[in-house]
Structures are given as C-alpha cells and as structure tokens.
Amino acid sequence: MNKLYIGIAIVLLIILSGISLFIGVSTVTLDGLLSGDSKQLQTFMVSRIPRLIAIIIAGMSMSVVGLIMQQLARNKFVSPSTAGTMESATLGILISSFFFSSTSVLGRTAVSFVFALIGTMIFMKILDYAKYKDVIFVPLVGIMFGSVIGSITTFIALRYDMLQSLGAWMAGSFAGILSGRYEMLYIAVPTTIVAYLYADRFTLAGMGEHFSTNLGLNYKQVMNIGLAITALSTAVVVLTVGVIPFLGLVVPNVVTIIFGDNLKRTLPLTALAGSLFVLICDIFGRLVRYPYEIPISLVVGIVGSIIFIYLITKRGAYASKA
Amino acid sequence: MIEVRNLTKKYGSKAVVDNVSLKIAKGGITSFIGPNGAGKSTLLGMISRLIPRDAGEIYIDGQEISKVKSKDLAKKISVLKQENHINVRLTVRELVSFGRFPYSQGRLNDEDWKFVDEAIDYMDLREFEHRFLDQLSGGQRQRAFVAMVICQNTDYILLDEPLNNLDMKHSVQIMHVLRRMVNELGKTIILVVHDINFASCHSDSIVALKDGKLIRHGSVSQIIETSALREIYDMDIPIEVINGNRIGVYFS
Amino acid sequence: MQAKPNKEGHATLKQTALGSTGFVSEQPRQNYHVSPQVLWAKLLSLFLLAALCIGLYMTIGVTDWGFALPRRGIKVVAMLLVCFSIAYSTVIFQTVTNNRILTPSIIGFDSVYLLIQTLIIFLFGSMTLIQMSKQTQFVMNVGCMVLFAVLLYSWLFKREGRNLYFLILIGMIFGTFFGSLTTFMQMVMDPNEFTVLQDRMFSSINNVSSDLINISAVLVILTTLYSLRFFKFLDPISLGRDQAINLGIDHSRVVNRCMVVIAIFVSVSTALVGPITFFGLLAANLSYEFMRTYRHSFLVPAATLISIIAIAGGQLLVERVFTFSTSISVIVNFVGGLYFLFLLLKGAKA
Numbered sequence: 001m002n003k004l005y006i007g008i009a010i011v012l013l014i015i016l017s018g019i020s021l022f023i024g025v026s027t028v029t030l031d032g033l034l035s036g037d038s039k040q041l042q043t044f045m046v047s048r049i050p051r052l053i054a055i056i057i058a059g060m061s062m063s064v065v066g067l068i069m070q071q072l073a074r075n076k077f078v079s080p081s082t083a084g085t086m087e088s089a090t091l092g093i094l095i096s097s098f099f100f101s102s103t104s105v106l107g108r109t110a111v112s113f114v115f116a117l118i119g120t121m122i123f124m125k126i127l128d129y130a131k132y133k134d135v136i137f138v139p140l141v142g143i144m145f146g147s148v149i150g151s152i153t154t155f156i157a158l159r160y161d162m163l164q165s166l167g168a169w170m171a172g173s174f175a176g177i178l179s180g181r182y183e184m185l186y187i188a189v190p191t192t193i194v195a196y197l198y199a200d201r202f203t204l205a206g207m208g209e210h211f212s213t214n215l216g217l218n219y220k221q222v223m224n225i226g227l228a229i230t231a232l233s234t235a236v237v238v239l240t241v242g243v244i245p246f247l248g249l250v251v252p253n254v255v256t257i258i259f260g261d262n263l264k265r266t267l268p269l270t271a272l273a274g275s276l277f278v279l280i281c282d283i284f285g286r287l288v289r290y291p292y293e294i295p296i297s298l299v300v301g302i303v304g305s306i307i308f309i310y311l312i313t314k315r316g317a318y319a320s321k322a
Numbered sequence: 323m324i325e326v327r328n329l330t331k332k333y334g335s336k337a338v339v340d341n342v343s344l345k346i347a348k349g350g351i352t353s354f355i356g357p358n359g360a361g362k363s364t365l366l367g368m369i370s371r372l373i374p375r376d377a378g379e380i381y382i383d384g385q386e387i388s389k390v391k392s393k394d395l396a397k398k399i400s401v402l403k404q405e406n407h408i409n410v411r412l413t414v415r416e417l418v419s420f421g422r423f424p425y426s427q428g429r430l431n432d433e434d435w436k437f438v439d440e441a442i443d444y445m446d447l448r449e450f451e452h453r454f455l456d457q458l459s460g461g462q463r464q465r466a467f468v469a470m471v472i473c474q475n476t477d478y479i480l481l482d483e484p485l486n487n488l489d490m491k492h493s494v495q496i497m498h499v500l501r502r503m504v505n506e507l508g509k510t511i512i513l514v515v516h517d518i519n520f521a522s523c524h525s526d527s528i529v530a531l532k533d534g535k536l537i538r539h540g541s542v543s544q545i546i547e548t549s550a551l552r553e554i555y556d557m558d559i560p561i562e563v564i565n566g567n568r569i570g571v572y573f574s
Numbered sequence: 575m576q577a578k579p580n581k582e583g584h585a586t587l588k589q590t591a592l593g594s595t596g597f598v599s600e601q602p603r604q605n606y607h608v609s610p611q612v613l614w615a616k617l618l619s620l621f622l623l624a625a626l627c628i629g630l631y632m633t634i635g636v637t638d639w640g641f642a643l644p645r646r647g648i649k650v651v652a653m654l655l656v657c658f659s660i661a662y663s664t665v666i667f668q669t670v671t672n673n674r675i676l677t678p679s680i681i682g683f684d685s686v687y688l689l690i691q692t693l694i695i696f697l698f699g700s701m702t703l704i705q706m707s708k709q710t711q712f713v714m715n716v717g718c719m720v721l722f723a724v725l726l727y728s729w730l731f732k733r734e735g736r737n738l739y740f741l742i743l744i745g746m747i748f749g750t751f752f753g754s755l756t757t758f759m760q761m762v763m764d765p766n767e768f769t770v771l772q773d774r775m776f777s778s779i780n781n782v783s784s785d786l787i788n789i790s791a792v793l794v795i796l797t798t799l800y801s802l803r804f805f806k807f808l809d810p811i812s813l814g815r816d817q818a819i820n821l822g823i824d825h826s827r828v829v830n831r832c833m834v835v836i837a838i839f840v841s842v843s844t845a846l847v848g849p850i851t852f853f854g855l856l857a858a859n860l861s862y863e864f865m866r867t868y869r870h871s872f873l874v875p876a877a878t879l880i881s882i883i884a885i886a887g888g889q890l891l892v893e894r895v896f897t898f899s900t901s902i903s904v905i906v907n908f909v910g911g912l913y914f915l916f917l918l919l920k921g922a923k924a
Contacts, residue, residue, distance in 0.1 A: 130919055136739045137918075143746055144915045151908035158904060231819060245750065252629070289762050301754035305747050396822025403816050409672050411812045413607045420810055422820040428806040435605060454609065474821070492765050509725040 002265060009272040013056075016279050021048045021054070023283060024296045025291045032248030046179045054177045054185055055282050056275040058241050059251075061188035061233040064267065065276025066248025071206040071263060073300075075125065076204045076256075077139035077312070079249035080234045084142060085115050086147040086245075088119025089231070089238040090169050094153055094162065105184050109235055116238075117231035119149060124227070136312065139249075173295035174282055183220030185240045192271065199263045202226050244278070244297050251277055253311050323348055324369065324478065324512070329378030331534075338364045340534035342378070345514060348477070350526035351504055354514045355545075357555055360531040362514045363404075363482050367514070367538050368452045382435045398426035400476040402467055404436065404483040404514075408455065415451040418442055421473030441473035445499065461492030468499060472507075479503070481513040485520060497524040514517035518559075522546040523567045530554045546570060579819045594906070606867070613872045615864060620879035625876040627886035643864040645738075645909050652782040652884075655790050656843045657857075657881035662798070663839035664854030665861070665870065665877050669812045670829045673738055674862065677854040681730075681745025683723065683840045685752040685841050686848035690718045691757045696763060709789050715842040723837035724830060739918075782846055790842045804828045850903045852910020859913070 021044070022028055028048060032040040032184075066079040080086045091196070093108055094113025095178040100107035123145055127133065130141060191195045195202075204212045205222040212219045237244070259266050278296065281303060285294040324346040331339040344350050354362040367373035369380055372562055381388045383400055390398075390500045400421075408417075418441050422434040425433055430438075442451050455463055463502040464484065481500075485493040501524060503509045515521045521528055521542075528545040530538040532554055538545050545551075546568040551559045559570040628650055637640045672719045678684070694714060730741060805830045811818045818825045843850075861877035888902045 040629050072631060088643050126919070132739070132740075136743050140739055140743045140746070141915065141918055143743075144911060144918065148911040148915060149907060151904055155908060158901065292761070293757060294761055298758050299752050301750060302758060305751035305754065309744060309751070312740065312747070370820065372819055391822075392819070392824050393822035399818045401816070408813055408817075409674065411866075412868060415603075416606060416868065419605065420813060420821060422818070423810050424822075427686075430605075450841065452604070454607075500859060562693065 002259075002269070005259070006268060006272065009269065009276060013272060013276055013279065016276065017052055017056075020052050020279060020283055023286050024048065026174075032119040039133050042199050047177070050179045051177045052279075054174055054182050054241060055278050057185050057188050058237050058244065059247070059275035059278030060271040061192050061245045061274075062237055062244060063237045063251040063255075063270045063277075064192050065230045065233045067247065067252040067263070067267065067270050068088070068195055068202050068226050069230055070252060071202040072223060073124065073138065074208075075133070075138045076135055076253060077173075077249060078142060079252075079309075081146070081243070081244070081245045082139040082249055083123045083147040084149055085116050085123075085230060085234045086121045086238060086243050087146040087153065089113075089116040089235045090166075090243060091149055091153045092235065093169055093239055094156060094166060097165070099163070105239070109184055109187070112235035112239055113232050114240055116235045117227060119145075120227050120231055132275050133286065151158055169238055169242045170297075172238075172244040172297035172300075173293075174241060175293050175295065177240070182240045184236050188233045189238045192203055192232050194225070195229050196264075196267055198222065198225060199267050203263050242297060243296075245301045247274065247278065247300055249309070250304045250307045254307065257319065323381075323383060324447050324510075325379075325381040326369065327366075327379040327381075329368060329380065330376050331361070331368060332376050337534050339368065342531075342534075342536045344536060344539060344568075346527075348510050349504065349508065351500060351513070351524060352527045352528050352529060353426065353510045353521035353525040354531060355516075355518055355521050355554070359533075362531050364534075365531065366480050366482050366512065366514055367447060370399060371395065371550035372401060372403070389434040393424060395560070396474070396476070398476055399480065400474045401480040402469045402471055402482065402484060404486045411454050411456065413452050413454055414447055414458070414469070415442060417455060417466055418447075418451075418469045418473050421470040421475075424474065424553070437473050439474065441469040443554040444472055445469040461489070461495065464488060464492065464496060465499075468496065472503065478507075478510045478512070478531070481511065483514050483516065485515060485517070487520065494522065500524070518546060518551070518570050518572070519567075523568065542568060588889045599783055606869075608865070608867050613865060613867060613869075616733045617875055617879070619874060620864075620876055620883070622884040624886070627883050627890060629676055631886045631890050635889065637778060645916075648784050648787060652784070652787055653885055654845050654882065655787070655794055656847050657885055658878045659800075659839035659843040659848070660854045661861070661881045662874055663836040664833075664858040666801075666808065666832050666872050668835050668876035669870070670807050670832050672812070672814055674859060675738065675855075675914070676742060676745070677852075677858070678840050679741055679834055679849060679851045679854055680749075680778060680914070682749030682752060683837070684844040684851075685725075685749045685756070686722055687712070687715065687719055687841050687844040688849070689756045690722070690750040690760045691715050694718070696759045708783070709783050712786055712789060712841075712845055715845070716838055719841045720834050720837040723833045723840075727830075727833045786845055790846060793838060794842055797835055801831075801835045805870065809868060812870075828918055846905075850906055852914060853881065853903075853906050854885075855914060856906065856910050857884065859917075865911075 013025055022030070024043070024047070026039075027044050028040045028043050062080065069078045069083060069085075070076055070078070072078075083121045092112035095115065096108040096111035099111070103107060123142055126141060126145065130137065153166065154163070157163045172296070188275060201217060201222045204215060204217050205226065209219045251272050253264050255270045255273050259269060278300070281299040282296050285299040287295055288294055324344075326342060329339055329342045329344075338359075341400055342361075342365060354366060356362050364373060369387075369408040370377045371392070382390075382395070387395060416437065419430060419435070419438045421441065422430050422437060422494065426434045435570060444450055445468060447462070447469055450458060450462060450466070455466060458466065463506060468484070471481075484496055484500075497520060500511050500513070504511055504526075523543055527539070527541055529536065530545055530550070530553075537553060538550055545554075546561060548561055551557065551561075551570060555572075557572060559572045562569050562571055632643065632646050632650060634845075662665050668674055668676065691711070692712065692834070730744070759899065807823050810821045810823055811828065813821075815825050818828075857877045857880050858873075860880050861873055864880070865872050865876045867873065883904065884906075888905065892902050892905070
C-alpha cells in the first residue's frame with residue numbers, strides 16, 4: 001500500500017517537474033533544447049534546473065524538519081514557523097551581514113544556523129516553564145515568540161537601513177534562484193537523510209527524558225541532533241529561498257492524518273508530499289498572473305493558513321478542553 | 323407562582339429537557355434532584371432566561387417571561403450559577419453592590435447602599451467586605467454571592483448547585499441561610515442539589531427529573547421514599563428517619 | 575425606577591442570618607476598593623502627563639511656527655483619534671469577551687480592514703479607486719467591517735465552550751491569512767506598481783492619511799455618543815454573561831452593539847495609521863493595573879490617556895531625542911509581544 005502511494009507521488013512529482021521546467025518568460029521548449037539552441041540551454045541550466053532542485057529540496061527538508069519538531073515537542077502544531085526557528089534564522093542572517101559580505105555564504109549560513117539553534121532551544125525551554133502544554137497553547141506561544149524575534153529583526157533593519165534586503169528573506173521566493181547562488185541548499189539533503197536514520201529515536205525522545213533514558217536512549221544527544229538538523233535546514237532554506245510560512249506544519253499533519261503516525265513509514269511520504277506541495281504552489285504562483293510571478297511565501301501562506309485553520313478546528317476542538 | 327408549560331430544550335436531536343410542565347408555589351424551598359444529565363440545571367437555566375428554550379412557556383406571577391422587560395424581571399427573579407468565575411478583581415462590597423443594578427442602573431443612591439450594608443451584615447461578611455473575592459475561601463465567596471442576590475431583593479431566587487465545592491459545614495450554613503431567607507424575608511427559593519439528603523432536610527417540596535422528563539413532584543415525604551427514589555436513580559435506597567429528617571442511606 | 579424596600583425585610587435584615595450578633599454602626603462605610611477621589615486624582619495626573627507630552631511634541635524643535643504648527647496639529651488630532659479608538663475598542667472588546675488577553679487586533683480585525691479595502695478595489699477595478707473619493711471608500715470599508723465583525727463574532731464567540739487559546743490562535747492565523755490574501759490581490763491587480771499601490775493605500779504612524787481626519791473625527795464622535803446609551807451596562811457585563819442577564823441586561827443586544835462600535839473604531843484607527851497589533855493590549859492592561867478598578871467610566875479614559883502618553887511620548891523620544899529612524903510601532907510590537915507572551919505563560923485565566 002505504502003509503496004503504491006510513494007510510487008504515485010513520484011510519478012506526479014516527475015510530471016509536475018517537467019511542467020515546471022518549461023514555465024517562464026523566456027521561451028524554452030523541448031525542441032529548442034534538443035536542437036541545441038544555446039540561449040535556451042543556458043536558461044535551462046542556469047535558471048530552470050536550479051529552481052526545480054531548490055523547490056524539491058526546500059519542500060522536502062522543511063516538511064521533514066517539521067515532522068521531527070512535532071515528534072520532539074510532542075505537539076502536532078510545532079514547526080519552524082511556529083517555534084521561532086524561521087524568525088531566529090532570519091535574525092541570524094541579518095546579523096551576519098554585519099560581519100560577512102553577501103558572497104561569503106558559508107559564514108552567513110553558520111551564523112544563521114547558530115541563531116536558529118539558539119532560538120529553537122529557547123523556545124523549548126519556554127515550553128518547560130509553560131503552564132499548559134496543550135495542542136493549541138504551544139503553537140500560540142511559538143508564534144508569539146517568533147513575532148517578538150521578528151520585531152527585533154525589523155528594529156535592527158530599520159536602524160541600519162536594511163529593510164529592503166530584509167524583505168528578500170522575509171518573503172520566500174524561488175525567482176532569484178540561479179546556478180551559483182543556491183548550492184548551499186544541498187546541505188539540507190544529508191540532514192534529511194540523517195533525519196530518516198534517526199526517525200525512531202526522535203519518536204522515543206518525544207516521549208520524555210525519563211521514558212527514553214529508561215529505554216537506553218541518550219536523550220540529550222538525540223534531542224540535540226534533532227534540533228541541530230532543524231536549525232541547519234531552516235537556516236539554509238531561509239538564506240537561499242526565504243521564509244516559507246506553515247510549510248513544516250501543514251504537510252506533515254496532512255500526511256499523518258491520512259497515513260497515521262508511524263514516523264519511519266510516513267517520513268518518505270512527508271518528504272515527497274512537501275516537494276509536491278511546494279512545486280504545485282510555485283507553478284500556480286508563476287501562472288496566475290503570467291508573465292509576473294507571485295512569490296511562493298504568499299501562495300503557501302494563503303493555502304497553508306487555510307489548512308492550518310482547518311486542522312485546528314478539527315483537532316483543536318476536542319484536544320483543547322481546558 | 324412560577325409556572326412552566328411544556329418546556330423543551332434540545333441539543334442537536336437530544337432533548338435535554340423534554341416537555342416539562344410544573345407549578346412552583348410562592349414561598350418555601352423547592353429542590354430539583356435527579357441523576358447526572360437529568361436536565362436539572364438546564365431547566366433552572368431556562369426559567370432564569372440564561373438558556374434560550376426551544377418550546378414551551380414560562381410564567382412568573384402570571385406573566386410570560388419573554389414578554390417582560392429583562393430589567394423588570396431582574397427585580398422579580400435572580401439566579402446564581404454554580405461557577406461564578408469573575409475576571410475582574412472585585413471586593414465583596416463591590417460585588418454585592420452589583421445586586422442593585424436593576425434598580426439603580428449603576429448609579430447607587432443612599433438607599434441602595436443601605437441595601438448593600440444590610441445584605442453584607444445579613445451574611446455576616448462585615449469583616450471581609452473590603453477583601454477581594456479571590457482572597458476568600460470557597461464558603462466565604464459563596465456567601466458573598468448570596469449576599470449579592472439578597473441585595474438584588476427579588477421574590478424568587480434560583481440557585482444552581484450552591485453547595486458545589488463547599489465542605490459540610492459551609493453547605494449546612496448556606497442551607498440555614500436560605501431557610502431564614504424564606505422564613506424572615508418571604509423569599510421563594512429554587513435550587514439544584516446533588517445530595518438527596520440535603521434536599522430532604524431543607525426543602526419544602528422536591529422536583530425529580532430524569533432524562534429530561536419530570537417524573538415526580540411532591541413533598542419531601544412523597545419523594546424521599548424508597549420506591550420513588552428507585553424510579554429516579556435506579557437504586558434501592560432505604561430511608562431512615564433521624565431526628566425527624568428522612569435520610570436516604572445510599573452508601574452501601 | 576427606585577426600589578421600594580420590603581418593609582418586613584427591612585426590619586429583620588438587621589440581624590445576621592448566620593446568628594452572630596451583627597452590630598450596626600451608623601458611620602459611613604467606604605463603598606469602593608479605590609475611592610472615586612483617588613480615581614479622579616489618577617485620571618488627572620494621567621491627563622496632565624498626556625497634555626505635557628502633546629505640548630512638547632507640538633513645540634520641540636520648531637523653527638518656522640507657521641509651517642510646523644498646522645502640520646503637527648493634524649498629526650496630533652490623528653493621534654488623539656487613534657488613541658481613543660484603540661483604547662475604547664480594546665477595553666470594550668475585553669469586557670464583552672470576558673478576558674484580558676484578546677484584543678481586536680490580535681484576532682486580526684485590522685487585517686480584515688486592509689483586506690476589505692483591497693477587496694473593494696479588486697472587485698471594482700482600480701479605476702474606481704481614482705474616481706471614488708477617499709472618503710466614500712472609507713465609509714464603504716467601515717460598512718463592510720461592521721457587517722463582518724458581527725458575523726465573525728457570532729461565528730467565533732457564540733458557540734459554547736470555546737477555549738480562549740483556541741480563539742487567539744485562530745485569530746492570529748486568520749490575520750496571516752488575510753494579510754497574505756491582501757498582498758496577493760494587490761500583486762495580481764498590478765504587479766508593476768505593487769509598492770506604489772501599497773504606499774498609496776496604507777498609512778502608518780509616520781504617514782498619517784490626513785484627508786480622512788475630518789470624516790474620522792465625525793465618525794468617532796457619533797459612535798461614542800451612540801455607545802453612551804449602553805455604556806452603563808459595561809460594568810455588570812464584566813461579571814460575565816450569566817450575571818449580566820441576571821441583573822436584567824439584554825446581553826446579546828448590548829454585545830452586538832458593542833461589536834458594531836468596535837468595528838467602527840478599528841476601521842478608523844487602521845485607516846489613519848495602519849495596524850499596530852499590540853498597542854491596544856498594552857494600553858488596556860496598563861490601565862487596569864494603574865487604575866485598579868472595574869469601573870469603565872474610569873478605565874476607558876485612563877486607557878486613552880495612557881495611549882496618548884505612549885504614542886506622543888514615544889514618538890517624542892524616537893523622533894527628537896534619539897533621532898532614530900525607527901518606527902514606534904516596531905517598538906510597540908516588541909514590548910507588546912513580550913508582554914503578551916508573559917500574559918500567556920503566566921496563564922492569565924480565561
């Protein structure tokens with residue numbers, strides 16, 4: 001059964017990828033590529049292919065990261081955009097621009113990663129002190145925490161007149177993805193693989209420190225690995241694409257609603273579904289006002305918030321009787 | 323007199339109160355008893371207009387309550403719910419003074435304040451009158467709310483499980499207060515109680531509900547009686563008479 | 575109508591029902607926890623401070639009086655309107671929803687305003703935008719807002735047993751949703767002039783849309799007069815729905831009218847200076863903390879004055895003292911966000 005769904009998802013992904021490759025302002029056709037039109041080949045290699053790769057990696061890694069966070073925090077509605085991770089990563093990028101030029105991608109990634117990690121850890125610490133830990137309350141605190149960090153970021157950006165460049169990271173878009181400017185995103189591939197290998201351990205760690213230690217798990221280590229994967233993937237996605245809201249929340253939830261909670265089983269599906277979702281949203285964003293392009297953050301923001309509201313009313317209804 | 327005719331309340335397709343008709347005479351204490359989900363609180367809520375009804379009529383002293391202005395009704399009937407969670411910080415005296423709202427619309431004159439004084443004294447709350455409600459014990463807080471109701475000075479007083487969360491001493495204390503309000507002030511009191519023995523010892527009449535239907539209405543000796551209780555609670559409860567009170571021994 | 579005390583009851587009430595020897599002294603007792611004199615004194619000091627802030631704001635650093643005064647005067651009028659609107663609407667909203675965390679802007683009312691504004695232009699085409707006067711547009715927006723607010727209220731709040739945190743979360747996501755939708759429609763309408771359009775449509779504290787001040791002032795005054803008719807019900811409504819009904823208040827009618835008033839006030843403040851999410855929360859809660867009373871006749875003026883002090887004083891600090899290029903709404907959102915987080919974690923009761 002599972003294999004069937006994965007198969008269907010892969011076929012869909014291939015078809016849609018094909019479509020994605022041939023959408024754009026400058027004409028690129030299969031004939032043109034085959035006939036060796038150098039201009040078309042150039043566009044194809046420099047812009048179209050990188051864009052597709054970026055879409056697939058970003059969708060996959062953000063969804064998987066969301067799933068891990070939900071396991072670790074044992075809450076269905078925790079994700080990079082509801083735990084301050086995205087906002088911390090953005091703040092990190094802003095701060096890093098004081099120390100590194102825009103070409104020093106590695107340095108900026110490092111700073112952004114550290115910020116995202118610290119931000120997420122603070123959020124987890126806040127949760128320890130929170131009175132309620134129900135399914136509604138935790139994302140609420142996370143969103144608020146994120147918006148406080150967001151206002152620090154805006155404050156600094158205003159102070160140093162960097163609001164313009166901040167806007168680029170705050171609103172995720174694949175329009176700027178060109179070969180030579182997105183390769184950092186490849187980091188998210190190994191982290192996703194590690195996530196898959198550690199999947200069971202994340203589930204156990206989510207059961208709590210005592211429970212998992214009792215089963216012989218190095219709780220702290222697993223927790224730290226989980227948070228590091230989260231922070232790293234988020235940092236590279238924010239740096240190259242920008243913030244994509246609710247992605248890590250919506251995709252894993254929809255997948256688990258349909259396929260259940262077994263992490264090892266749903267993880268590949270979540271990854272595929274994430275890529276598919278972003279791909280569809282991106283194609284829509286490019287076609288709806290052709291030849292102009294609606295940024296991915298907006299499309300996912302609209303679709304994502306509708307799904308999120310649906311999820312809360314469905315799940316929150318009985319989970320939040322306080 | 324309070325008269326209820328064919329009163330019905332449905333949640334979804336389930337009738338929580340099902341075609342209940344009932345007359346409660348002026349003066350005295352009437353208790354609503356019945357198992358969980360019998361519709362006691364819903365019935366009380368509808369009589370006090372807190373819960374909208376689906377069908378039926380409610381008359382208080384011959385007037386259908388939907389035809390009376392809410393403001394005027396508030397001078398005739400008052401209601402106290404079991405959960406009185408208040409979000410604002412109020413002192414006992416400030417809370418009690420709200421009981422004058424139907425008369426003063428918020429602008430209390432000297433006479434209104436006299437009512438407040440008297441209600442506070444009546445409930446023996448003088449020493450707490452400037453304490454905040456959240457600084458009081460459960461029993462004291464319940465007394466403060468009763469003082470507010472006294473201050474509202476209505477003929478009919480409806481209480482939804484007033485003994486909830488009170489210990490034995492304070493429960494008995496509240497019941498004694500209610501009795502004195504009936505005897506001294508001529509009030510008519512209707513309350514929902516869980517414990518049949520409280521209903522037995524302190525009521526003049528008892529209304530028994532089950533599955534939204536009224537199944538018995540009568541004096542204490544008619545209701546606190548093994549066969550009637552079996553019908554209400556599906557339990558065999560032997561009755562002992564102790565000091566003139568009928569006590570149901572339902573513990574074994 | 576005055577109460578005719580029950581003669582019988584009056585006499586016997588003197589003894590306590592619990593049997594203790596209730597003494598009845600004739601000295602007057604203090605009626606309120608905080609006496610009216612103290613409350614008036616507090617209000618007066620807030621008023622003086624607010625006046626000082628405005629005075630300073632009007633005069634500091636002025637070289638060309640003829641040029642500066644009218645310009646700053648307009649800003650001050652806008653500020654006063656916005657402060658009153660936000661403070662009043664937030665306090666009323668918290669009273670009728672019976673909590674101190676929710677505010678109209680936290681559950682996304684002002685993003686609804688922006689959405690409606692965009693939607694109208696979207697549906698009628700941007701040609702109408704030019705033809706229609708800004709005032710006509712504004713009135714249309716307010717009308718839609720009122721309709722929406724009443725509908726939203728009956729959908730969100732009238733269901734029994736709704737959890738407070740559920741409402742906040744839903745409201746915040748709705749806010750994001752409306753925000754994204756607004757930007758989306760603007761982009762679809764005119765991708766080239768997107769930013770131009772955005773500038774023309776939306777205002778901020780630093781960029782008050784002055785052509786709406788007259789109509790806003792009229793609207794605020796009329797709405798306030800209208801609200802005075804049920805202002806006295808606010809105190810008992812803060813005891814909760816059941817108590818309010820018990821005290822003879824037509825609860826749902828008053829609450830519906832409050833929602834209309836709130837919708838108008840939110841429209842005015844959003845139209846004049848754009849959304850400032852956490853400002854109302856701060857103003858209302860500071861006023862509760864400072865006044866320590868439940869009485870709305872003191873709470874509402876206090877919240878208004880505190881807002882004025884915060885905005886005028888804050889603006890003064892930011893613009894003239896620190897000469898920051900920052901916007902005060904960023905600071906408000908930072909402080910307000912922290913405070914909100916604190917309220918949440920403290921577990922402020924529903």
